[in-house]
Amino acid sequence: MKLKKNIAISETGFIFDPTTGDSFTLNPVGIEILEMIKQSKPFVDISSVFTSKYDVDPSSFERYYYDFVATLKQMQLIEDYE
């Protein structure tokens, strides 16, 4: 899974897709996940970081994570997603 190449993400959580002109805002946790996706980190690594850093169990995180990824896909921010 890869983020679209030309997506701009600011430190404030503002995302701009220059191909569609769409813009979005993310909360700090969302930014953290997106940054890790951007670095092509696999799900197990992201889950490990989040379950140790935040009060969330692995199965709940997995559900939230894939919900989030589905939203990214719906917003056409992801290039290849299976």
Place this chain on the structure above:
Amino acid sequence: MNKRNLTVAISGLNNIDSPGPGIPVARGIKESKLFETRIIGLAYENLEPGAYMHELVDKSYKVPYPSDGVDSLMERIRYINNIEKIDVLIPNFDAELYAFMRSADLLKSMGIHTFLPTLKQFEERHKANLPEFGKKYDVKVPFSKPIASIAEIEDLNDDFDFPYVVKGKFYDAHIAYDKEQARMYFHKISAKWGLPIIIQEFVKGTEVNVVALGDGKGNTIGAVPMRKQYITDKGKAWGGITLDDQNMLDLTHKLIGSTHWRGGMELELIKTSKNELYLIEINPRLPAWVYLAVGAGQNLPEALVQLALGQEVQSFNTYDIGKMFIRYSYDMIRNISDFEKLSTLGEL
């Protein structure tokens, strides 16, 4: 660099909620690094705001509608030219283009330069001819059909499913979800813009636009893609943003290259969820949002003036991506004497 003094006449001063392109075109030309320009406004109505915007329009003249006859329009232009010595004239309404294209030689004999599409280019991109245009230039267009009477709506069932789009030959478009709505829009649009009415297949997707300028030899002088971010009840952009979309630029280059488009144009496109581009309209002039292109680094109105003067113009190859415009309304305060001058003397 010494700027060349120039007088440019511009129509489309109706800077209202459904704005004409005159004021943004004037703004671009006024910001030219090449020309020191006196702008002459050509107004059809007494309350076209541009006539009162003296910081952009130096002097305005009332002109007769082209529907009153080309001769009376040209007679008025001749009168104005005797006073103002117009170098370049930029008509900005679809409905007046035909009169000015037909009169290009006459205008030239008065010393007035224009840079307009040819009659062939103008005719073949008409909404009523769009399916043939799509076939000829290998561009996806929604299926459409011109109709000249209300009775023909009854016979559209074989060709169209609801919803479909009911469009005027120059302006206006509405989505009809049933025959009753189609009939209502037929009457509404035909009363304003005449016949035919164009029935067009509804393509689901995002509306995107390109403003572009062709040099008449197949070269694209400039092109800027945009998405409307806020659309008024009249379907006009109230806010928009420049896009980084190579497909839109490729399509623009292809169309200008194959048609040898001469002058300004606006492509209205629908981008589907599969990223296919459907051409829904070609407007044969610069659009009212052209100042976004100027703000993004392509002063297309200035380049249009250069082309009209027969100057060599370098193509723009970049523009700022993510540049936005937000339109606003603003109340000018003017004295009744201004209105009096324009409405009685026809000059302001």
